Amino acid sequence: MSESINAKDVEIFLLDNPDFFVSREALLTELDFKHDSGNASSLLERQIKRLREEHNTLIELLTSFVEEAKVNEDLFIKSKNLTLSILEASDDKDITNRIEKEFKDNFGVDVCTLKFFDNSEISVIEDKTDLSLHKGAVHCGSFSSAKLSILFEDKEISSAVIAVLVYGRKIGLLQLGSKDRTKYLGDEDTTFIEYVRDVLEARLSSLASNE
Known part of the structure; x- marks a missing residue:
């Protein structure tokens, strides 16, 4: 009788072989699990959702940096003009x-x-x-x-x-x-x-x- 495989064994295997699903894309569509909300979702959909969330977070962070840079540039220009005005x-x-x-x-x-x-x-x-x-x-x-x-x-x-x-x-x-x-x-x-x-x-x- 073959030795049974538990969830931890599967988890370790997947971590050791992150490219396991690259040639097995069809298998991804068959893997479903329940979220806390109770809605069924495939692993692929969950990965896509996570990537989108990470993408949106990065976009928001980048936008924040750009806006802050514009504010700093505006303050620098105003400060420079103020300084020159005082010196004149x-x-x-x-x-x-x-x-x-x-x-x-x-x-x-x-x-x-x-x-x-x-x-x-x-x-x-x-x-x-x-x-x-x-x-x-x-x-x-x-x-x-x-x-x-x-x-x-x-x-x-x-x-x-x-x-x-x-x-x-x-x-x-x-x-x-x-x-x-x-x-x-x-x-x-x-x-x-x-x-x-x-x-x-x-x-x-x-x-x-x-x-």
Whole structure:
């Protein structure tokens, strides 16, 4: 009597011989099994379904990569134009006009302001807002209406990003405001706004040294 073959033996054999069905395609159509849903399906159909799912997953992943690349390219171009605009500015007033226009027109920011204060004025703002406005500080989030009313003239602003820069003896506040309370939640990556702040500081320092 021949030794019986169990399911594990068949599984091992097929794994060791992955090309077993290449010359036995007709056999595939005869192999049926039940899915969890109870519907009968041939092994070939299941393989095709799996391949299609993998294909769709790869297409979705590729599409995501392409879309992200387009977004990054768009941000790079806008950032480059913003940087060039700052470098072409003739004085601090020109820089203020350029930066406010660029952010509103090209970055979809509801409100952008760049204002300069002396130390005593900054101390007053710090006391009223409870924000530390030292050199290099960046604050973002959905602040209280009381704080926002001190920082912005527009009463509809609900969230904001504030970057602090130094210009000689002046302290500058680069402020981006949104009417959307969820726009700036406080957990954003601040790398971009820090980059813009650094470019502003460098250009302002250059202008000051030429005066």
